[in-house]
Amino acid sequence: MPAVHCPDFFPLQQSMSASSMSASSMSAFSCRYRIGWSLRWIFGLAVTAISVLSPVSAQSAPGNDLLQPGTMQARVAACTACHGEQGKAGADGYYPRLAGKPSDYLYHQLLNFRDGLRLYRPMTHLLAGLPDDYLREIAAYFADQHVPYPPAVRAAVSPDMLEHGRVLAMQGDPARGLPACVACHGTALSGHSPAIPGLLGLPRDYIGAQIGGWKNGLRRAAAPDCMADVAQKLTPEDIGALSAWLSSRPVVEPYQPDPAGETALPAECGSQAQR
Amino acid sequence: MKRIIQYCLLVLFAACVVVVGVLYWMGTRDDAAPSPVVVQAGAGGTAEGQRLVEQGRYLARLGNCMGCHTVPGGQAYAGGTPIPTPFGTLYGPNITPDPQAGIGGWNADDFWQALHNGKSKDGSLLYPAFPYTEYTRVSRADSDALFAFLRTVTPSSQPSRAHELKFPYDQRGLLAFWRALYFEPGVLPTDESQSVQWNRGRYLVEGLGHCAACHAPRNSLGATRAADGLTGGMIMGLDWYAPALTADPVRGLGKWTAHDIAALLRTGMAQHSTASGPMAEVVLGSSQYLSEADALAMGTYLKSLPPTQGSPDASSGSQSDAATQPSNAVMDRGGKLYAQHCAQCHQDQGQGSGLAWPPLAGNPTVTAPSPINAIRLVLDGAYAPATAANPRPHGMPPFGQVLGDNDIAALVSFIRFSWDNRASAVTAFEVKRVRDASR
Numbered sequence: 001m002p003a004v005h006c007p008d009f010f011p012l013q014q015s016m017s018a019s020s021m022s023a024s025s026m027s028a029f030s031c032r033y034r035i036g037w038s039l040r041w042i043f044g045l046a047v048t049a050i051s052v053l054s055p056v057s058a059q060s061a062p063g064n065d066l067l068q069p070g071t072m073q074a075r076v077a078a079c080t081a082c083h084g085e086q087g088k089a090g091a092d093g094y095y096p097r098l099a100g101k102p103s104d105y106l107y108h109q110l111l112n113f114r115d116g117l118r119l120y121r122p123m124t125h126l127l128a129g130l131p132d133d134y135l136r137e138i139a140a141y142f143a144d145q146h147v148p149y150p151p152a153v154r155a156a157v158s159p160d161m162l163e164h165g166r167v168l169a170m171q172g173d174p175a176r177g178l179p180a181c182v183a184c185h186g187t188a189l190s191g192h193s194p195a196i197p198g199l200l201g202l203p204r205d206y207i208g209a210q211i212g213g214w215k216n217g218l219r220r221a222a223a224p225d226c227m228a229d230v231a232q233k234l235t236p237e238d239i240g241a242l243s244a245w246l247s248s249r250p251v252v253e254p255y256q257p258d259p260a261g262e263t264a265l266p267a268e269c270g271s272q273a274q275r
Numbered sequence: 276m277k278r279i280i281q282y283c284l285l286v287l288f289a290a291c292v293v294v295v296g297v298l299y300w301m302g303t304r305d306d307a308a309p310s311p312v313v314v315q316a317g318a319g320g321t322a323e324g325q326r327l328v329e330q331g332r333y334l335a336r337l338g339n340c341m342g343c344h345t346v347p348g349g350q351a352y353a354g355g356t357p358i359p360t361p362f363g364t365l366y367g368p369n370i371t372p373d374p375q376a377g378i379g380g381w382n383a384d385d386f387w388q389a390l391h392n393g394k395s396k397d398g399s400l401l402y403p404a405f406p407y408t409e410y411t412r413v414s415r416a417d418s419d420a421l422f423a424f425l426r427t428v429t430p431s432s433q434p435s436r437a438h439e440l441k442f443p444y445d446q447r448g449l450l451a452f453w454r455a456l457y458f459e460p461g462v463l464p465t466d467e468s469q470s471v472q473w474n475r476g477r478y479l480v481e482g483l484g485h486c487a488a489c490h491a492p493r494n495s496l497g498a499t500r501a502a503d504g505l506t507g508g509m510i511m512g513l514d515w516y517a518p519a520l521t522a523d524p525v526r527g528l529g530k531w532t533a534h535d536i537a538a539l540l541r542t543g544m545a546q547h548s549t550a551s552g553p554m555a556e557v558v559l560g561s562s563q564y565l566s567e568a569d570a571l572a573m574g575t576y577l578k579s580l581p582p583t584q585g586s587p588d589a590s591s592g593s594q595s596d597a598a599t600q601p602s603n604a605v606m607d608r609g610g611k612l613y614a615q616h617c618a619q620c621h622q623d624q625g626q627g628s629g630l631a632w633p634p635l636a637g638n639p640t641v642t643a644p645s646p647i648n649a650i651r652l653v654l655d656g657a658y659a660p661a662t663a664a665n666p667r668p669h670g671m672p673p674f675g676q677v678l679g680d681n682d683i684a685a686l687v688s689f690i691r692f693s694w695d696n697r698a699s700a701v702t703a704f705e706v707k708r709v710r711d712a713s714r
Contacts, residue, residue: 126656134666
């Protein structure tokens with residue numbers, strides 16, 4: 001599928017063409033067009049191709065000797081075993097993507113797993129002996145990884161259910177005191193720097209499981225726990241509709257969190273003050 | 276005749292009462308308290324008071340007090356840490372200077388009473404999950420320093436959580452009989468035939484370091500016996516194996532130098548092995564703060580221990596005999612898995628790579644009599660403990676989610692019997708048991 005591979009092999013063009021065309025309109029034609037347009041960047045391309053191809057070959061042939069002790073890539077091998085090379089998400093849809101998420105968001109999750117606010121034994125076990133500074137460094141490493149998103153999978157649910165999810169995400173339900181997802185998670189649902197994650201590019205089961213986790217206390221954040229308050233007001237139907245709609249949305253590049261401090265949040269959230 | 280039987284029964288009953296009485300007296304009597312150090316506890320203003328507090332801060336690290344008295348992410352010394360045992364779960368109490376919830380109402384004598392005699396301020400007997408069986412060897416001067424330091428930590432009003440013990444273990448009075456059998460209060464006299472360094476090492480290993488809490492075998496009543504020494508065993512309630520600290524070359528520290536031991540204590544890493552599981556927690560919270568001299572003293576003392584003889588675990592087969600050798604098929608399968616998943620970091624010959632990835636050849640964690648630690652590490656992965664010498668440790672990935680019980684059994688069997696390693700094979704059943712227990 002050229003539209004997917006194109007930015008993978010020619011990242012220079014991706015950033016240059018971002019202003020003139022949206023990534024969702026990318027086609028095989030636009031890929032070819034951009035290759036021709038960029039011939040004068042041939043040296044840059046050669047260098048880039050080498051640097052980009054190396055991790056690709058690392059993915060296809062696990063067990064080769066690419067990991068070098070002392071590199072960040074080697075230090076986080078315990079993470080990427082489940083979360084995928086560069087944190088691009090695990091194979092089975094249960095282990096979420098880490099790559100490109102806001103750095104403070106990832107840092108807070110590491111802290112919360114380690115200190116028992118967020119309950120998942122394998123994570124708590126791995127993080128038990130790691131100091132804050134190192135967790136911050138690991139978070140920054142994954143926040144800096146930019147790998148393409150896989151195409152969204154449209155959930156096999158009724159149009160009514162998808163529409164219910166869309167309305168909740170985009171408009172909320174003021175009658176029930178439910179803010180829209182976009183009110184905090186970014187106008188394009190791509191997150192909000194420095195500590196609010198984007199909601200696209202995540203598997204449906206994962207989204208459902210997380211909202212469920214907020215509801216029953218398996219997942220918590222620093223007080224006041226605004227997301228727990230939101231989750232308490234969501235019905236099972238709401239959760240099903242939201243996870244179906246969010247997971248069906250394609251990730252539109254550039255998928256970057258909104259800059260910090262741009263909008264006032266509708267609720268006070270302890271996670272935004274957590275350092 | 277009837278009268279004779281009655282008489283005998285009466286004598287028997289009286290003898291029982293006497294025995295019970297003597298045991299109760301033995302279990303509740305106090306060791307004579309040496310006179311306290313003449314320093315005003317909490318007088319942090321004076322130079323001497325400040326020195327005492329700093330000494331206590333260091334000793335609190337050595338004793339790993341926070342390990343049981345602080346929950347992860349919680350307030351220091353406010354308690355609440357669960358301590359799982361076969362008798363139920365105990366919770367480390369609040370030992371901050373809060374007058375109600377903590378030990379703010381205690382004085383240095385009360386603290387000594389707890390540390391040395393295993394009794395609370397009100398005289399009630401303490402459960403030996405608080406290792407007063409070892410702490411009793413701490414000197415009065417060090418006890419006073421610890422107390423002076425604990426007076427300076429931030430008070431917490433969080434009440435201590437009640438222990439959740441099964442009957443009859445929830446009957447505190449019965450501890451008197453346990454103590455009569457297994458507890459002897461008293462500081463260690465200096466062994467004049469040994470060096471100052473050796474004596475210091477023994478003081479730390481047998482006292483505040485409470486190494487025996489994990490590294491000595493425990494009987495069914497949870498007691499360790501000095502006669503058994505630090506011969507290793509399963510850690511009660513934790514499902515990890517604590518290796519022998521004796522001079523045995525395979526099961527113990529025979530191939531280690533005192534400097535290797537000091538390095539493991541202070542950095543979490545040594546040339547043979549990296550601390551994992553409960554020992555990683557010890558390095559993290561306690562032994563990394565040891566001074567170089569104290570760490571070396573502990574190494575020196577441990578190196579003087581005789582080889583393991585007749586320990587309960589010695590018979591369970593660290594050295595493989597024909598019956599427990601892995602089959603060729605298992606070695607083939609394990610070898611393929613090793614090349615695919617492990618060799619990238621641990622290298623073809625299990626030699627590891629520097630301090631980032633420990634060797635598996637000759638690694639006592641791999642060749643221990645019990646394979647449980649190796650199985651757990653493959654299942655769950657681990658980070659080496661972060662220490663001043665290694666603040667950004669490398670991590671071992673978990674494989675429990677990608678490899679089944681048969682594969683992990685073959686893999687662990689392979690590393691236990693490859694290169695010069697000669698430890699027993701592992702069955703899929705053992706892997707399953709560990710997997711189920713750690714869920």
